[in-house]
Amino acid sequence: MEPTNEDAVASYSTKGAFLCRQSSTRWTPTTDQIRILKDLYYNNGIRSPNADQIQRISASLRQYGKIEGKNVFYWFQNHKARERQKKRFTTDPHHPIQKFRTSANFAPSNDPSTGLALVPSSSPALPYFGYNSRESSASPRYGWVTENQLKAPYGVYHYKDQEADEQEDDSFAARETLPLFPMHNEDFKSSTTSSNYYNSNSPVPYTSLELSLSSYFSQSHDAH
Amino acid sequence: MEPTNEDAVASYSTKGAFLCRQSSTRWTPTTDQIRILKDLYYNNGIRSPNADQIQRISASLRQYGKIEGKNVFYWFQNHKARERQKKRFTTDPHHPIQKFRTSANFAPSNDPSTGLALVPSSSPALPYFGYNSRESSASPRYGWVTENQLKAPYGVYHYKDQEADEQEDDSFAARETLPLFPMHNEDFKSSTTSSNYYNSNSPVPYTSLELSLSSYFSQSHDAH
DNA sequence: ATTCTATGAATGAATG
DNA sequence: CATTCATTCATAGAAT
Numbered sequence: 001m002e003p004t005n006e007d008a009v010a011s012y013s014t015k016g017a018f019l020c021r022q023s024s025t026r027w028t029p030t031t032d033q034i035r036i037l038k039d040l041y042y043n044n045g046i047r048s049p050n051a052d053q054i055q056r057i058s059a060s061l062r063q064y065g066k067i068e069g070k071n072v073f074y075w076f077q078n079h080k081a082r083e084r085q086k087k088r089f090t091t092d093p094h095h096p097i098q099k100f101r102t103s104a105n106f107a108p109s110n111d112p113s114t115g116l117a118l119v120p121s122s123s124p125a126l127p128y129f130g131y132n133s134r135e136s137s138a139s140p141r142y143g144w145v146t147e148n149q150l151k152a153p154y155g156v157y158h159y160k161d162q163e164a165d166e167q168e169d170d171s172f173a174a175r176e177t178l179p180l181f182p183m184h185n186e187d188f189k190s191s192t193t194s195s196n197y198y199n200s201n202s203p204v205p206y207t208s209l210e211l212s213l214s215s216y217f218s219q220s221h222d223a224h
Numbered sequence: 225m226e227p228t229n230e231d232a233v234a235s236y237s238t239k240g241a242f243l244c245r246q247s248s249t250r251w252t253p254t255t256d257q258i259r260i261l262k263d264l265y266y267n268n269g270i271r272s273p274n275a276d277q278i279q280r281i282s283a284s285l286r287q288y289g290k291i292e293g294k295n296v297f298y299w300f301q302n303h304k305a306r307e308r309q310k311k312r313f314t315t316d317p318h319h320p321i322q323k324f325r326t327s328a329n330f331a332p333s334n335d336p337s338t339g340l341a342l343v344p345s346s347s348p349a350l351p352y353f354g355y356n357s358r359e360s361s362a363s364p365r366y367g368w369v370t371e372n373q374l375k376a377p378y379g380v381y382h383y384k385d386q387e388a389d390e391q392e393d394d395s396f397a398a399r400e401t402l403p404l405f406p407m408h409n410e411d412f413k414s415s416t417t418s419s420n421y422y423n424s425n426s427p428v429p430y431t432s433l434e435l436s437l438s439s440y441f442s443q444s445h446d447a448h
Numbered sequence: 449a450t451t452c453t454a455t456g457a458a459t460g461a462a463t464g
Numbered sequence: 465c466a467t468t469c470a471t472t473c474a475t476a477g478a479a480t
Contacts, residue, residue: 026456026475048468051312058313069313074457081469082455250460250471272465298461305466306459312466452479463468 027071032064036216037075044212047080049073053209060213251295256288260440261299268436271304273297277433284437 029037040046040057049057049072058072253261264270264281273281273296282296 028456028476050467051309054313070310071456073313075455077468078455078457081471085470252460295460299459301465302459302461309466450480452477453475454477455475457474458472460471461469464466 027067029067029071029075030065033061033067036061036064036213037072037079040209040212041076041079044209046209047076049076049209056209056213060216251291253291253295253299254289257285257291260285260288260437261296261303264433264436265300265303268431268433270433271300273300273433280433280437284440 037057040049046053051069054069054072058067058069061067061072261281264273270277275293278293278296282291282293285291285296
């Protein structure tokens with residue numbers, strides 16, 4: 001019943017690419033899906049949608065082509081990661097080589113046949129001891145001292161800066177993300193949890209997800 | 225020969241055949257390790273092994289390659305979390321349906337790949353399908369089942385995953401986990417909190433860990 | 449057809 | 465437990 005072309009990944013509206021029928025492999029987002037995803041990302045500040053949001057988003061995007069929750073999940077995950085990665089390179093405090101394709105060799109020792117090589121091998125002793133709380137799960141948090149420590153780590157930076165992004169995309173024109181009509185958002189409770197704000201010049205007055213989504217397709221999709 | 229294949233990783237066969245050995249610091253499970261971990265997870269109901277179990281498991285898996293306790297710990301954490309997450313944004317929270325899915329396909333008795341568990345597995349190293357690179361290659365570990373599958377346009381659940389994961393999920397999945405030899409399961413209680421083991425929808429009539437583990441490398445060989 | 453690149457998918461490791 | 469991050473593997477399409 002639904003317009004979702006369950007097979008054959010919708011053709012791209014732009015470009016040629018007439019249906020290619022490569023279904024069953026990886027998801028190939030349609031231009032509309034991408035457009036909306038980016039809009040949600042940049043104009044609504046959605047970076048890591050929660051399960052609920054993911055569900056709604058994918059449900060909404062389904063009208064533009066086959067898509068599943070995991071696709072949405074990965075999309076945001078990747079988009080965010082790559083944006084961050086890109087930024088990290090440009091502002092990297094210690095401009096490493098970064099782009100040198102590594103394609104070739106410089107095999108770092110170790111002989112493939114036996115593997116290991118460097119590690120002191122498995123010393124049965126000193127196994128982890130981080131977790132211990134109650135019966136099962138435990139948080140390693142800091143323990144884990146093992147033979148790994150013998151290895152020489154090179155600069156381990158672990159900085160997780162939160163936001164900051166730029167309007168790189170803006171490829172598509174006017175976003176009419178305007179909240180106009182009423183909706184049946186009876187359950188958008190935690191929607192705010194992931195609303196990130198970016199530090200600066202983002203116009204983005206993030207609206208609620210349903211609001212945003214609703215603008216893409218006039219109204220109601222399904223009624224469960 | 226030896227199951228010492230802890231070199232793990234190995235290159236992917238595509239294109240050029242030069243191994244890329246990223247010598248990363250992170251644990252790269254061998255196919256055997258994964259096979260066993262999954263078996264413990266699915267066929268023995270181990271979800272959050274306690275420190276003691278972790279220790280034994282990792283010690284056991286060590287024969288298949290380098291591994292530490294924390295790896296086991298994280299593996300279970302992640303596996304469980306992802307299985308759950310997958311379900312979260314795959315399943316419609318408002319739709320109680322969705323309880324059947326798959327499970328009807330493969331022989332319930334024991335799953336083809338990870339199954340065994342019961343067999344003394346005289347040859348610890350290898351069956352499994354070809355690859356060893358990261359064990360990945362086309363096996364998406366998790367199912368990501370969505371309504372798409374419910375529609376089953378082609379009437380096929382081709383989960384490109386031979387691993388046949390899931391099946392956990394409060395299912396019954398009749399598993400005759402080898403009720404053969406005497407088990408002195410006096411110690412698998414571990415859970416201190418006794419009965420709260422798997423709160424409710426717990427699957428699997430777990431067997432004692434040692435029992436399970438013992439089946440993997442019953443007769444052992446190598447023995448350095 | 450082969451190579452390259454952008455990006456989907458996966459997963460180890462953390463953190464809260 | 466849920467979330468997040470970093471890396472890496474895999475591949476659809478474009479470029480060559």
